[in-house]
Amino acid sequence: MTKIFPGGVRALDSTSFAILPGERCCLLGPNGAGKTTIIRMLEGALRPTEGSVCLLGEPVSGSVQVKRRIGVVPQSPGLYPDLTVREYLTLVRRLYRRGSVEGTAVEYGLGRLLDRRLAALSGGYARRLLVAAAVLPGPDLLLLDEPTVGLDPIAAAEIRELLGTAMNGPSVLMSTHNLREAEQLCDTVIILREGKVLVKERIEALRSQSSPRVFFGAGGSPSRLKSALSDRGIDGAIQGNEVWFSAAEPRRVVPGLLRSLLADGLDVYECRIVEPTLEDLFLEVVRA
Amino acid sequence: MRDRLRALLQKEARQITRSRRTVVAALTVPTLMLVVVTLGDILALKIGFGSHRIYLLSSARSVSPETLLRHFSLPILVTISSLVTPSILMGDVLLGERERRTLELLVALPITALDVVLAKLGAVLGFALSVTIPVFLLNVAIVSLFGYATPLQEAALGGLLLAAVLYSAGSGLLVALLAGEPRAANIVSGLVLGPVVPVEGLILTVVPGNGAIILSVAVLGVLAVGVLFWSLSSASFERLVGAL
Numbered sequence: 001m002t003k004i005f006p007g008g009v010r011a012l013d014s015t016s017f018a019i020l021p022g023e024r025c026c027l028l029g030p031n032g033a034g035k036t037t038i039i040r041m042l043e044g045a046l047r048p049t050e051g052s053v054c055l056l057g058e059p060v061s062g063s064v065q066v067k068r069r070i071g072v073v074p075q076s077p078g079l080y081p082d083l084t085v086r087e088y089l090t091l092v093r094r095l096y097r098r099g100s101v102e103g104t105a106v107e108y109g110l111g112r113l114l115d116r117r118l119a120a121l122s123g124g125y126a127r128r129l130l131v132a133a134a135v136l137p138g139p140d141l142l143l144l145d146e147p148t149v150g151l152d153p154i155a156a157a158e159i160r161e162l163l164g165t166a167m168n169g170p171s172v173l174m175s176t177h178n179l180r181e182a183e184q185l186c187d188t189v190i191i192l193r194e195g196k197v198l199v200k201e202r203i204e205a206l207r208s209q210s211s212p213r214v215f216f217g218a219g220g221s222p223s224r225l226k227s228a229l230s231d232r233g234i235d236g237a238i239q240g241n242e243v244w245f246s247a248a249e250p251r252r253v254v255p256g257l258l259r260s261l262l263a264d265g266l267d268v269y270e271c272r273i274v275e276p277t278l279e280d281l282f283l284e285v286v287r288a
Numbered sequence: 289m290r291d292r293l294r295a296l297l298q299k300e301a302r303q304i305t306r307s308r309r310t311v312v313a314a315l316t317v318p319t320l321m322l323v324v325v326t327l328g329d330i331l332a333l334k335i336g337f338g339s340h341r342i343y344l345l346s347s348a349r350s351v352s353p354e355t356l357l358r359h360f361s362l363p364i365l366v367t368i369s370s371l372v373t374p375s376i377l378m379g380d381v382l383l384g385e386r387e388r389r390t391l392e393l394l395v396a397l398p399i400t401a402l403d404v405v406l407a408k409l410g411a412v413l414g415f416a417l418s419v420t421i422p423v424f425l426l427n428v429a430i431v432s433l434f435g436y437a438t439p440l441q442e443a444a445l446g447g448l449l450l451a452a453v454l455y456s457a458g459s460g461l462l463v464a465l466l467a468g469e470p471r472a473a474n475i476v477s478g479l480v481l482g483p484v485v486p487v488e489g490l491i492l493t494v495v496p497g498n499g500a501i502i503l504s505v506a507v508l509g510v511l512a513v514g515v516l517f518w519s520l521s522s523a524s525f526e527r528l529v530g531a532l
Contacts, residue, residue: 043395043396067398068398072396074396078389078390080303080393082307083299083303091397094291095295095397
Protein backbone atom coordinates (compact mmCIF):
# COMPACT_ATOMS: atom_id res chain seq x y z
CA MET A 1 0.00 0.00 0.00
CA THR A 2 0.99 3.58 -0.64
CA LYS A 3 -0.36 6.53 1.31
CA ILE A 4 0.09 10.09 0.17
CA PHE A 5 -1.38 12.75 2.45
CA PRO A 6 -2.66 16.13 1.24
CA GLY A 7 0.36 18.28 0.49
CA GLY A 8 2.13 15.36 -1.15
CA VAL A 9 3.58 13.79 2.01
CA ARG A 10 4.32 10.14 1.14
CA ALA A 11 3.81 8.33 4.46
CA LEU A 12 3.94 4.81 2.99
CA ASP A 13 5.67 3.84 -0.21
CA SER A 14 4.63 0.47 -1.70
CA THR A 15 4.69 -1.07 1.76
CA SER A 16 3.80 -4.74 1.78
CA PHE A 17 3.86 -7.37 4.51
CA ALA A 18 1.80 -10.19 5.96
CA ILE A 19 1.32 -11.31 9.53
CA LEU A 20 0.61 -14.97 10.16
CA PRO A 21 -2.02 -16.26 12.61
CA GLY A 22 -0.65 -16.24 16.16
CA GLU A 23 2.35 -14.11 15.21
CA ARG A 24 3.34 -11.32 17.61
CA CYS A 25 4.90 -8.71 15.41
CA CYS A 26 6.26 -5.29 16.24
CA LEU A 27 6.59 -2.34 13.93
CA LEU A 28 9.83 -0.47 14.48
CA GLY A 29 11.09 2.64 12.78
CA PRO A 30 12.28 6.16 13.38
CA ASN A 31 9.76 8.99 13.73
CA GLY A 32 7.85 9.49 10.49
CA ALA A 33 8.62 5.98 9.24
CA GLY A 34 4.90 5.26 8.80
CA LYS A 35 4.15 3.05 11.81
CA THR A 36 1.02 4.89 12.97
CA THR A 37 -0.18 5.29 9.38
CA ILE A 38 -0.08 1.50 9.01
CA ILE A 39 -2.04 0.96 12.24
CA ARG A 40 -4.61 3.56 11.19
CA MET A 41 -5.03 1.93 7.80
CA LEU A 42 -5.54 -1.45 9.43
CA GLU A 43 -8.23 -0.05 11.72
CA GLY A 44 -9.93 1.58 8.72
CA ALA A 45 -9.30 5.19 9.75
CA LEU A 46 -7.26 5.89 6.63
CA ARG A 47 -7.59 4.56 3.10
CA PRO A 48 -4.55 3.71 1.00
CA THR A 49 -3.89 5.99 -1.95
CA GLU A 50 -2.80 2.87 -3.85
CA GLY A 51 -2.99 -0.80 -2.98
CA SER A 52 -5.20 -2.62 -0.52
CA VAL A 53 -5.29 -3.77 3.08
CA CYS A 54 -6.63 -7.15 4.12
CA LEU A 55 -7.38 -8.21 7.69
CA LEU A 56 -8.14 -11.82 8.55
CA GLY A 57 -8.55 -12.55 4.87
CA GLU A 58 -11.03 -9.77 4.13
CA PRO A 59 -10.53 -6.25 2.76
CA VAL A 60 -10.70 -3.64 5.54
CA SER A 61 -12.61 -0.82 3.79
CA GLY A 62 -14.68 0.01 6.88
CA SER A 63 -16.23 -3.45 7.25
CA VAL A 64 -17.82 -3.74 10.70
CA GLN A 65 -17.70 -7.56 10.55
CA VAL A 66 -13.91 -7.53 10.23
CA LYS A 67 -13.51 -4.81 12.85
CA ARG A 68 -15.51 -6.92 15.31
CA ARG A 69 -12.62 -9.40 15.20
CA ILE A 70 -9.91 -6.89 16.05
CA GLY A 71 -9.07 -4.99 19.22
CA VAL A 72 -7.22 -1.69 19.00
CA VAL A 73 -5.23 0.28 21.54
CA PRO A 74 -4.85 3.71 19.90
CA GLN A 75 -1.85 5.93 20.49
CA SER A 76 -2.54 8.26 23.47
CA PRO A 77 -6.17 9.07 22.64
CA GLY A 78 -8.29 11.46 24.68
CA LEU A 79 -10.86 9.93 27.01
CA TYR A 80 -14.50 10.94 27.38
CA PRO A 81 -14.39 12.86 30.65
CA ASP A 82 -18.15 12.52 31.30
CA LEU A 83 -18.36 8.73 30.93
CA THR A 84 -17.56 6.25 33.68
CA VAL A 85 -15.32 3.20 33.23
CA ARG A 86 -18.44 0.99 33.30
CA GLU A 87 -20.23 3.12 30.68
CA TYR A 88 -17.26 3.07 28.33
CA LEU A 89 -16.68 -0.68 28.64
CA THR A 90 -20.44 -1.27 28.22
CA LEU A 91 -20.37 0.76 25.01
CA VAL A 92 -17.49 -1.42 23.78
CA ARG A 93 -19.35 -4.63 24.73
CA ARG A 94 -22.53 -3.49 22.99
CA LEU A 95 -20.67 -2.66 19.79
CA TYR A 96 -18.74 -5.95 19.75
CA ARG A 97 -21.81 -7.86 21.01
CA ARG A 98 -19.68 -9.96 23.35
CA GLY A 99 -17.37 -9.81 26.36
CA SER A 100 -17.77 -9.28 30.08
CA VAL A 101 -17.49 -5.75 31.46
CA GLU A 102 -17.05 -6.77 35.10
CA GLY A 103 -14.76 -9.73 34.35
CA THR A 104 -12.44 -7.72 32.14
CA ALA A 105 -12.41 -4.78 34.55
CA VAL A 106 -11.38 -7.06 37.43
CA GLU A 107 -8.76 -8.81 35.29
CA TYR A 108 -7.18 -5.47 34.37
CA GLY A 109 -7.28 -3.96 37.86
CA LEU A 110 -10.23 -1.68 37.15
CA GLY A 111 -12.83 -3.50 39.25
CA ARG A 112 -13.03 -0.91 42.02
CA LEU A 113 -12.97 1.97 39.49
CA LEU A 114 -16.00 0.87 37.45
CA ASP A 115 -18.10 3.86 38.50
CA ARG A 116 -15.31 6.41 38.31
CA ARG A 117 -15.43 9.07 35.58
CA LEU A 118 -12.71 8.67 32.96
CA ALA A 119 -11.56 12.24 33.68
CA ALA A 120 -10.49 11.06 37.15
CA LEU A 121 -8.27 8.20 35.96
CA SER A 122 -4.49 8.47 36.19
CA GLY A 123 -2.42 7.97 33.03
CA GLY A 124 -1.61 4.38 34.00
CA TYR A 125 -5.23 3.42 34.72
CA ALA A 126 -6.41 5.20 31.56
CA ARG A 127 -4.01 3.01 29.58
CA ARG A 128 -5.23 -0.09 31.45
CA LEU A 129 -8.75 0.84 30.38
CA LEU A 130 -7.68 1.07 26.73
CA VAL A 131 -6.02 -2.34 26.91
CA ALA A 132 -9.08 -3.78 28.70
CA ALA A 133 -11.40 -2.33 26.03
CA ALA A 134 -9.25 -3.85 23.27
CA VAL A 135 -9.21 -7.36 24.78
CA LEU A 136 -12.79 -7.34 26.17
CA PRO A 137 -14.30 -8.98 23.06
CA GLY A 138 -11.53 -11.61 22.81
CA PRO A 139 -10.26 -10.42 19.41
CA ASP A 140 -8.44 -12.53 16.82
CA LEU A 141 -6.05 -9.65 16.17
CA LEU A 142 -4.69 -6.95 18.46
CA LEU A 143 -3.39 -3.67 17.05
CA LEU A 144 -1.33 -1.74 19.58
CA ASP A 145 -0.06 1.72 18.73
CA GLU A 146 2.75 2.60 21.15
CA PRO A 147 0.84 1.25 24.15
CA THR A 148 3.28 2.47 26.82
CA VAL A 149 4.32 5.81 25.35
CA GLY A 150 4.20 8.71 27.82
CA LEU A 151 3.86 6.52 30.93
CA ASP A 152 6.17 6.61 33.92
CA PRO A 153 8.48 3.56 34.23
CA ILE A 154 6.31 1.83 36.86
CA ALA A 155 3.06 2.28 34.94
CA ALA A 156 4.82 1.24 31.70
CA ALA A 157 6.09 -1.95 33.37
CA GLU A 158 2.57 -2.73 34.65
CA ILE A 159 1.08 -2.23 31.19
CA ARG A 160 3.79 -4.43 29.65
CA GLU A 161 2.89 -7.13 32.17
CA LEU A 162 -0.79 -6.87 31.25
CA LEU A 163 0.07 -6.91 27.56
CA GLY A 164 2.10 -10.07 28.11
CA THR A 165 -1.15 -11.76 29.20
CA ALA A 166 -3.36 -10.04 26.62
CA MET A 167 -1.05 -11.00 23.75
CA ASN A 168 -1.30 -14.71 24.53
CA GLY A 169 -3.68 -15.96 21.89
CA PRO A 170 -4.47 -13.35 19.28
CA SER A 171 -2.19 -12.29 16.47
CA VAL A 172 -0.56 -8.98 17.35
CA LEU A 173 0.82 -6.01 15.51
CA MET A 174 2.42 -3.53 17.90
CA SER A 175 4.02 -0.27 16.96
CA THR A 176 6.65 0.92 19.42
CA HIS A 177 9.75 3.00 19.91
CA ASN A 178 10.75 0.94 22.90
CA LEU A 179 13.04 -1.77 21.60
CA ARG A 180 13.27 -3.58 24.92
CA GLU A 181 9.48 -3.75 24.99
CA ALA A 182 9.43 -5.11 21.46
CA GLU A 183 12.00 -7.74 22.37
CA GLN A 184 10.07 -8.69 25.50
CA LEU A 185 6.62 -8.95 23.91
CA CYS A 186 7.11 -9.85 20.25
CA ASP A 187 8.74 -12.59 18.24
CA THR A 188 8.78 -10.94 14.81
CA VAL A 189 9.90 -7.48 13.78
CA ILE A 190 9.12 -5.22 10.84
CA ILE A 191 11.61 -2.38 10.48
CA LEU A 192 10.38 0.60 8.50
CA ARG A 193 12.14 3.65 7.17
CA GLU A 194 10.55 6.44 5.13
CA GLY A 195 7.45 4.35 4.52
CA LYS A 196 9.28 1.29 3.21
CA VAL A 197 9.71 -2.11 4.84
CA LEU A 198 13.45 -2.67 5.31
CA VAL A 199 13.21 -5.96 7.17
CA LYS A 200 10.53 -8.41 8.26
CA GLU A 201 12.12 -11.19 10.20
CA ARG A 202 11.90 -13.23 13.39
CA ILE A 203 13.92 -11.49 16.09
CA GLU A 204 15.90 -14.69 16.75
CA ALA A 205 16.74 -15.08 13.06
CA LEU A 206 17.79 -11.46 12.86
CA ARG A 207 19.97 -11.90 15.91
CA SER A 208 21.64 -14.96 14.44
CA GLN A 209 22.61 -12.90 11.38
CA SER A 210 24.55 -10.50 13.56
CA SER A 211 27.73 -11.37 15.47
CA PRO A 212 28.13 -10.90 19.21
CA ARG A 213 30.43 -8.13 20.40
CA VAL A 214 33.47 -8.70 22.56
CA PHE A 215 34.46 -5.88 24.92
CA PHE A 216 37.95 -5.66 26.40
CA GLY A 217 39.00 -3.31 29.19
CA ALA A 218 42.70 -2.83 30.03
CA GLY A 219 44.81 -0.52 32.17
CA GLY A 220 46.46 2.38 30.32
CA SER A 221 45.28 3.92 27.10
CA PRO A 222 42.59 2.05 25.11
CA SER A 223 44.51 2.91 21.95
CA ARG A 224 47.34 0.61 23.11
CA LEU A 225 44.83 -2.21 23.45
CA LYS A 226 43.36 -1.38 20.04
CA SER A 227 46.82 -1.45 18.53
CA ALA A 228 47.56 -4.82 20.19
CA LEU A 229 44.33 -6.24 18.75
CA SER A 230 45.18 -4.80 15.37
CA ASP A 231 48.58 -6.62 15.45
CA ARG A 232 46.52 -9.83 15.81
CA GLY A 233 44.40 -9.00 12.77
CA ILE A 234 41.37 -7.75 14.73
CA ASP A 235 39.77 -4.44 13.80
CA GLY A 236 38.53 -3.02 17.12
CA ALA A 237 36.68 0.18 17.95
CA ILE A 238 37.21 2.34 21.03
CA GLN A 239 34.15 3.00 23.20
CA GLY A 240 34.96 4.89 26.39
CA ASN A 241 37.80 3.05 28.13
CA GLU A 242 37.02 -0.16 26.28
CA VAL A 243 37.76 -1.63 22.90
CA TRP A 244 35.20 -3.82 21.18
CA PHE A 245 35.00 -5.97 18.08
CA SER A 246 32.55 -8.37 16.50
CA ALA A 247 33.30 -12.07 16.61
CA ALA A 248 31.28 -14.84 15.02
CA GLU A 249 32.44 -17.44 17.57
CA PRO A 250 33.67 -15.46 20.58
CA ARG A 251 33.78 -18.41 22.99
CA ARG A 252 36.30 -20.13 20.75
CA VAL A 253 38.41 -17.05 19.95
CA VAL A 254 38.50 -15.08 23.19
CA PRO A 255 40.38 -17.40 25.63
CA GLY A 256 43.46 -17.61 23.39
CA LEU A 257 43.30 -13.92 22.60
CA LEU A 258 43.08 -13.04 26.28
CA ARG A 259 46.07 -15.22 27.15
CA SER A 260 48.08 -13.66 24.35
CA LEU A 261 47.25 -10.07 25.44
CA LEU A 262 48.16 -10.80 29.07
CA ALA A 263 51.38 -12.45 27.96
CA ASP A 264 52.27 -9.25 26.08
CA GLY A 265 51.97 -7.31 29.35
CA LEU A 266 48.62 -5.69 28.77
CA ASP A 267 46.67 -5.31 32.03
CA VAL A 268 43.37 -6.69 30.75
CA TYR A 269 40.93 -6.42 33.64
CA GLU A 270 37.68 -7.09 31.81
CA CYS A 271 36.43 -9.22 28.99
CA ARG A 272 32.76 -9.68 28.23
CA ILE A 273 30.70 -11.02 25.38
CA VAL A 274 27.55 -9.07 24.54
CA GLU A 275 24.85 -10.67 22.43
CA PRO A 276 23.38 -8.20 19.91
CA THR A 277 20.23 -6.53 21.22
CA LEU A 278 17.28 -5.56 19.09
CA GLU A 279 18.51 -1.99 19.41
CA ASP A 280 21.85 -2.95 17.84
CA LEU A 281 20.09 -4.82 15.07
CA PHE A 282 17.63 -1.96 14.52
CA LEU A 283 20.40 0.64 14.30
CA GLU A 284 22.40 -1.62 12.00
CA VAL A 285 19.45 -2.03 9.62
CA VAL A 286 18.27 1.59 9.69
CA ARG A 287 21.75 3.05 9.29
CA ALA A 288 22.55 0.70 6.44
CA MET B 289 -26.74 -0.88 12.27
CA ARG B 290 -29.68 -0.08 14.54
CA ASP B 291 -27.92 -1.60 17.59
CA ARG B 292 -24.74 0.33 16.89
CA LEU B 293 -26.66 3.57 16.39
CA ARG B 294 -28.61 3.10 19.59
CA ALA B 295 -25.43 2.48 21.60
CA LEU B 296 -23.68 5.50 20.10
CA LEU B 297 -26.77 7.69 20.40
CA GLN B 298 -27.02 6.93 24.11
CA LYS B 299 -23.35 7.79 24.57
CA GLU B 300 -23.77 11.10 22.71
CA ALA B 301 -26.95 12.02 24.58
CA ARG B 302 -25.32 11.23 27.92
CA GLN B 303 -22.37 13.45 27.08
CA ILE B 304 -24.46 16.38 25.85
CA THR B 305 -26.88 16.38 28.76
CA ARG B 306 -24.13 16.00 31.36
CA SER B 307 -22.52 19.24 30.23
CA ARG B 308 -24.21 22.01 32.23
CA ARG B 309 -22.56 24.64 30.03
CA THR B 310 -24.16 23.10 26.91
CA VAL B 311 -27.62 22.95 28.47
CA VAL B 312 -27.48 26.56 29.68
CA ALA B 313 -26.08 27.81 26.35
CA ALA B 314 -28.75 25.92 24.41
CA LEU B 315 -31.56 27.38 26.52
CA THR B 316 -30.33 30.97 26.45
CA VAL B 317 -31.05 32.08 22.87
CA PRO B 318 -34.51 30.45 22.50
CA THR B 319 -35.60 31.79 25.90
CA LEU B 320 -34.33 35.25 25.08
CA MET B 321 -35.95 35.34 21.63
CA LEU B 322 -39.20 33.46 22.16
CA VAL B 323 -40.03 34.56 25.69
CA VAL B 324 -38.23 37.74 26.71
CA VAL B 325 -38.23 39.60 23.38
CA THR B 326 -41.73 38.40 22.40
CA LEU B 327 -43.15 39.35 25.78
CA GLY B 328 -41.37 42.70 25.57
CA ASP B 329 -42.83 43.38 22.09
CA ILE B 330 -46.34 42.46 23.22
CA LEU B 331 -46.12 44.56 26.37
CA ALA B 332 -44.79 47.49 24.34
CA LEU B 333 -47.80 47.18 22.02
CA LYS B 334 -50.21 46.93 24.93
CA ILE B 335 -48.96 50.04 26.65
CA GLY B 336 -49.08 51.97 23.41
CA PHE B 337 -45.46 52.17 22.20
CA GLY B 338 -44.86 51.82 18.48
CA SER B 339 -48.19 53.20 17.31
CA HIS B 340 -46.77 54.36 13.96
CA ARG B 341 -47.84 52.37 10.94
CA ILE B 342 -45.07 50.73 8.89
CA TYR B 343 -44.93 50.22 5.12
CA LEU B 344 -44.50 46.62 3.94
CA LEU B 345 -43.94 45.63 0.28
CA SER B 346 -46.21 42.60 0.61
CA SER B 347 -49.26 44.53 1.65
CA ALA B 348 -48.47 47.44 -0.68
CA ARG B 349 -49.71 49.62 2.12
CA SER B 350 -48.78 50.54 5.60
CA VAL B 351 -49.44 47.98 8.35
CA SER B 352 -50.03 48.20 12.04
CA PRO B 353 -47.36 47.21 14.57
CA GLU B 354 -49.60 44.26 15.56
CA THR B 355 -49.50 42.91 11.99
CA LEU B 356 -45.75 43.47 11.91
CA LEU B 357 -45.38 41.39 15.10
CA ARG B 358 -47.55 38.58 13.68
CA HIS B 359 -46.14 38.36 10.16
CA PHE B 360 -42.57 39.55 10.56
CA SER B 361 -41.15 39.60 14.08
CA LEU B 362 -42.48 36.22 15.29
CA PRO B 363 -41.18 34.19 12.29
CA ILE B 364 -37.79 35.93 12.50
CA LEU B 365 -37.57 35.27 16.26
CA VAL B 366 -38.52 31.59 15.76
CA THR B 367 -35.89 31.25 13.03
CA ILE B 368 -33.07 32.88 15.00
CA SER B 369 -33.86 30.89 18.15
CA SER B 370 -33.83 27.63 16.17
CA LEU B 371 -30.72 28.34 14.08
CA VAL B 372 -28.14 29.07 16.74
CA THR B 373 -27.99 26.07 19.07
CA PRO B 374 -27.84 23.02 16.72
CA SER B 375 -25.02 24.41 14.61
CA ILE B 376 -22.85 25.33 17.59
CA LEU B 377 -23.60 22.02 19.29
CA MET B 378 -22.81 20.04 16.14
CA GLY B 379 -19.44 21.77 15.80
CA ASP B 380 -18.76 21.13 19.47
CA VAL B 381 -19.57 17.41 19.45
CA LEU B 382 -17.62 16.75 16.26
CA LEU B 383 -14.71 19.18 16.22
CA GLY B 384 -14.51 18.98 20.01
CA GLU B 385 -13.97 15.23 19.76
CA ARG B 386 -11.31 15.76 17.13
CA GLU B 387 -9.56 18.38 19.27
CA ARG B 388 -9.69 16.21 22.40
CA ARG B 389 -8.53 13.16 20.36
CA THR B 390 -11.50 11.12 21.60
CA LEU B 391 -12.42 10.32 17.98
CA GLU B 392 -9.48 7.92 18.08
CA LEU B 393 -11.50 5.78 20.48
CA LEU B 394 -14.47 5.67 18.10
CA VAL B 395 -12.29 4.89 15.10
CA ALA B 396 -10.94 1.87 16.99
CA LEU B 397 -14.44 0.44 17.55
CA PRO B 398 -16.45 -1.73 15.13
CA ILE B 399 -18.53 1.10 13.69
CA THR B 400 -18.59 3.07 10.46
CA ALA B 401 -18.06 6.79 9.95
CA LEU B 402 -21.74 7.03 8.99
CA ASP B 403 -22.71 5.49 12.36
CA VAL B 404 -20.70 8.19 14.15
CA VAL B 405 -22.18 11.01 12.11
CA LEU B 406 -25.78 9.75 12.35
CA ALA B 407 -25.50 9.27 16.11
CA LYS B 408 -24.12 12.76 16.59
CA LEU B 409 -26.75 14.24 14.29
CA GLY B 410 -29.52 12.36 16.10
CA ALA B 411 -28.28 13.43 19.53
CA VAL B 412 -27.91 17.07 18.50
CA LEU B 413 -31.34 17.17 16.83
CA GLY B 414 -32.96 15.43 19.79
CA PHE B 415 -31.35 17.76 22.30
CA ALA B 416 -31.98 20.93 20.27
CA LEU B 417 -35.64 20.03 19.74
CA SER B 418 -36.12 19.02 23.36
CA VAL B 419 -34.85 22.44 24.42
CA THR B 420 -36.44 24.59 21.68
CA ILE B 421 -39.91 23.02 21.49
CA PRO B 422 -40.90 23.66 25.14
CA VAL B 423 -39.71 27.27 24.82
CA PHE B 424 -41.64 27.57 21.55
CA LEU B 425 -44.78 26.19 23.25
CA LEU B 426 -44.35 28.83 25.93
CA ASN B 427 -44.15 31.40 23.14
CA VAL B 428 -47.35 29.97 21.60
CA ALA B 429 -49.08 30.28 24.96
CA ILE B 430 -47.97 33.91 25.39
CA VAL B 431 -48.89 34.92 21.85
CA SER B 432 -52.26 33.09 21.99
CA LEU B 433 -53.05 34.62 25.36
CA PHE B 434 -52.77 38.08 23.85
CA GLY B 435 -54.51 36.97 20.62
CA TYR B 436 -51.68 37.76 18.23
CA ALA B 437 -51.59 34.47 16.28
CA THR B 438 -54.05 32.00 14.76
CA PRO B 439 -53.63 28.21 15.15
CA LEU B 440 -52.69 27.98 11.45
CA GLN B 441 -49.96 30.54 11.90
CA GLU B 442 -48.65 28.79 15.02
CA ALA B 443 -48.53 25.50 13.07
CA ALA B 444 -46.60 27.23 10.28
CA LEU B 445 -44.20 28.68 12.86
CA GLY B 446 -43.75 25.15 14.29
CA GLY B 447 -42.81 23.99 10.79
CA LEU B 448 -40.38 26.89 10.51
CA LEU B 449 -38.78 25.84 13.80
CA LEU B 450 -38.29 22.25 12.59
CA ALA B 451 -36.87 23.36 9.23
CA ALA B 452 -34.49 25.84 10.88
CA VAL B 453 -33.25 23.27 13.43
CA LEU B 454 -32.67 20.72 10.63
CA TYR B 455 -30.85 23.25 8.46
CA SER B 456 -28.73 24.45 11.36
CA ALA B 457 -27.72 20.92 12.42
CA GLY B 458 -27.09 19.86 8.81
CA SER B 459 -24.97 22.89 7.98
CA GLY B 460 -23.12 22.55 11.30
CA LEU B 461 -22.34 18.94 10.43
CA LEU B 462 -21.18 19.79 6.93
CA VAL B 463 -18.97 22.62 8.13
CA ALA B 464 -17.49 20.44 10.90
CA LEU B 465 -16.70 17.70 8.37
CA LEU B 466 -15.13 20.02 5.83
CA ALA B 467 -13.40 22.54 8.12
CA GLY B 468 -9.93 21.82 9.39
CA GLU B 469 -10.22 23.47 12.79
CA PRO B 470 -12.84 25.10 15.07
CA ARG B 471 -12.05 28.74 14.31
CA ALA B 472 -12.45 28.18 10.56
CA ALA B 473 -15.64 26.23 11.29
CA ASN B 474 -17.09 29.11 13.33
CA ILE B 475 -16.39 31.60 10.55
CA VAL B 476 -17.87 29.33 7.86
CA SER B 477 -20.88 28.58 10.08
CA GLY B 478 -21.53 32.29 10.38
CA LEU B 479 -21.33 32.64 6.61
CA VAL B 480 -23.72 29.71 6.09
CA LEU B 481 -26.30 30.67 8.73
CA GLY B 482 -26.04 34.46 8.55
CA PRO B 483 -27.79 35.00 5.20
CA VAL B 484 -30.82 32.93 6.28
CA VAL B 485 -32.32 35.74 8.36
CA PRO B 486 -32.12 38.52 5.72
CA VAL B 487 -33.40 36.14 3.02
CA GLU B 488 -36.31 35.17 5.23
CA GLY B 489 -36.87 38.84 6.03
CA LEU B 490 -37.10 39.52 2.30
CA ILE B 491 -39.63 36.69 1.83
CA LEU B 492 -41.71 37.95 4.76
CA THR B 493 -41.63 41.46 3.34
CA VAL B 494 -42.52 40.52 -0.23
CA VAL B 495 -44.96 37.59 0.19
CA PRO B 496 -48.29 38.38 1.88
CA GLY B 497 -49.88 36.59 4.86
CA ASN B 498 -49.09 33.07 6.10
CA GLY B 499 -47.81 32.19 2.62
CA ALA B 500 -44.57 33.96 3.56
CA ILE B 501 -43.99 31.62 6.51
CA ILE B 502 -44.89 28.56 4.43
CA LEU B 503 -42.47 29.67 1.67
CA SER B 504 -39.77 30.22 4.34
CA VAL B 505 -40.37 26.69 5.64
CA ALA B 506 -40.07 25.32 2.10
CA VAL B 507 -36.82 27.20 1.39
CA LEU B 508 -35.21 26.19 4.69
CA GLY B 509 -36.48 22.61 4.27
CA VAL B 510 -34.89 22.27 0.83
CA LEU B 511 -31.64 23.77 2.13
CA ALA B 512 -31.73 21.38 5.13
CA VAL B 513 -32.22 18.30 2.92
CA GLY B 514 -29.39 19.50 0.67
CA VAL B 515 -26.82 20.02 3.43
CA LEU B 516 -27.81 16.81 5.21
CA PHE B 517 -27.45 14.78 2.01
CA TRP B 518 -24.11 16.43 1.25
CA SER B 519 -22.72 15.89 4.74
CA LEU B 520 -23.91 12.27 5.10
CA SER B 521 -22.54 11.34 1.68
CA SER B 522 -19.14 12.87 2.49
CA ALA B 523 -18.81 11.21 5.92
CA SER B 524 -15.63 9.17 6.23
CA PHE B 525 -13.20 8.47 9.05
CA GLU B 526 -10.55 10.41 7.14
CA ARG B 527 -12.77 13.49 7.20
CA LEU B 528 -13.76 12.91 10.83
CA VAL B 529 -10.19 12.72 12.07
CA GLY B 530 -9.16 15.61 9.83
CA ALA B 531 -6.77 13.66 7.61
CA LEU B 532 -8.28 15.11 4.43
